[in-house]
Amino acid sequence: MNNLLAEINITTLFTVVGIVAAIAILFAVLIVLVSHFTAVKTDEKAEEIKDLLANANCGGCGYAGCADFAKALSEGKADISACGPTGKENKVKIAALLGQEIDTSVELAAFVHCNGGLSCADKFGYVGNAGCAAKNAVGGGNKACAYGCLGDGTCAAQCDFNAIKVIDGVARVDSDKCVACGKCVKACPKRIIELLPKNVKVLVACSSLCKGKDVISACKNGCIGCGICAKFCPEGAIEMVDNLPRIDYAKCTGCLTCVAKCPRKCIHEIK
Numbered sequence: 001m002n003n004l005l006a007e008i009n010i011t012t013l014f015t016v017v018g019i020v021a022a023i024a025i026l027f028a029v030l031i032v033l034v035s036h037f038t039a040v041k042t043d044e045k046a047e048e049i050k051d052l053l054a055n056a057n058c059g060g061c062g063y064a065g066c067a068d069f070a071k072a073l074s075e076g077k078a079d080i081s082a083c084g085p086t087g088k089e090n091k092v093k094i095a096a097l098l099g100q101e102i103d104t105s106v107e108l109a110a111f112v113h114c115n116g117g118l119s120c121a122d123k124f125g126y127v128g129n130a131g132c133a134a135k136n137a138v139g140g141g142n143k144a145c146a147y148g149c150l151g152d153g154t155c156a157a158q159c160d161f162n163a164i165k166v167i168d169g170v171a172r173v174d175s176d177k178c179v180a181c182g183k184c185v186k187a188c189p190k191r192i193i194e195l196l197p198k199n200v201k202v203l204v205a206c207s208s209l210c211k212g213k214d215v216i217s218a219c220k221n222g223c224i225g226c227g228i229c230a231k232f233c234p235e236g237a238i239e240m241v242d243n244l245p246r247i248d249y250a251k252c253t254g255c256l257t258c259v260a261k262c263p264r265k266c267i268h269e270i271k
Contacts, residue, residue, distance in 0.1 A: 045097060046074035052094050054085035058160045060181025073098060084108070084180035085161075107198045108180035110163070110173045114149040114192050115205035115221040115266045117169025131157075136189035144218035147190060147207040155184035155193060175270075201254025202247065206266040209242045223266045229258035 050070035061082040063069040072078035073094065080086070080094050080102055088104040095102040126135055126142040132154035135141045141150045151169040163177035164184060173184075175198050185193045192207040204223065208215050212224030225243030237251035238258060245258070245267070258267045 043071060043074050046071045049073050049094050049097060052086070052090040052097075053083060054087070054090075054179075056085040056160060056179075056181075058085060058181045058183060060084055060183045082182075084178075084182065108195045109175035109178040109198045110180065110182075110184050110193050111175075111196050111200075111203050111270075112149060112155075112171045112173060112193050113203070113205060113207045114147075114170055114190075115268070116143065116145055116148040116219045117151055117167075119221045120145050120148045120169070120219040121217075132187075133189050141190075145208055145210075145215070145222060147192065147209065148219065148222075149190065149192060154187050154189070158183040158187040197249065200249055200270055201252060202256065202259055203268050203270055204245050204247060204266065205268050206244065206264075209244060211243060221264060221266055224264060226263065228261050228263065229267055232257050232261045 046067075047070070050067055053066045053070060055066045057065040059065070061069045061078065063072060063078070069078060069083065073080060076098075080091050080098070080100075083091070086094075091102055091104055121144040122142050123144045124139070124142050126138065128134055128138060130152060132141075132150040132152045135150045135152055140146050141148075143150060149170045151166050151171070153164075153166045153171070155171050156164040156166060160181070160183070161177050161179055163174045163179075164171055165174075166172070171184075171188075171193070173193075180195050182195060185191075185195060190207070196203075206221070206223040208219070208222050210218070210222075212226065215222040215224050223244055225240065227240045227245075229245050230238040230240050234255060234257060235251045235253055237248045237253075238245045239248070240246075247258075256269055259269050
């Protein structure tokens with residue numbers, strides 16, 4: 001053992017150790033420098049905004065997730081009102097961070113403008129892939145009404161808040177659960193879902209632009225464009241456009257005259 005130690009050159013040993021240590025230090029310095037110059041600068045405002053968002057990552061705002069939406073808000077490329085899940089209080093805080101004002105007095109929810117479903121005839125038996133988009137790609141869907149809900153629940157599948165269910169062949173929204181993210185609006189191939197104030201009193205549950213005769217042959221519950229609702233509305237809040245009543249909610253008082261007068265019962269009271 002002593003002979004082995006005697007053969008070791010202490011100077012050589014320290015030289016090797018020194019070289020290894022120097023290389024290690026050099027690489028450590030290089031790593032620090034590379035990290036410094038290639039680091040992505042953090043947008044502190046965007047981070048603060050993200051912390052205030054609901055972070056549901058539902059995509060209803062049109063961005064990939066809440067982080068992207070927060071960045072867009074910070075850069076002035078988005079509007080906080082596009083986020084449904086975030087609560088009023090936090091929206092106000094975000095608006096303050098952005099130097100903006102926001103009206104949170106009106107809450108929105110999705111409403112389906114259709115009353116057909118099982119009451120609407122089928123023009124053919126559909127066999128194919130599931131989903132409303134797949135159905136719609138085949139001759140506009142299997143429903144006799146070209147404007148009606150296809151009832152295959154694509155909107156419900158898109159809803160992250162379990163606010164939509166298909167009942168009797170028509171999508172129905174639970175406004176208490178709906179956060180107005182807008183994903184169902186985008187997902188519906190018939191474009192019959194609309195975001196409206198939660199406090200609306202009546203809804204036209206039909207989207208057909210067809211004439212009365214054609215509607216009657218397709219759907220038991222469809223609007224026939226008779227105009228009785230518009231004629232008897234005491235506030236003049238209803239106008240017939242393309243055979244369909246359009247309600248001006250700024251004028252509507254919720255008197256329910258239109259609900260009572262509609263012969264097809266396609267104007268619903270919203271409770």
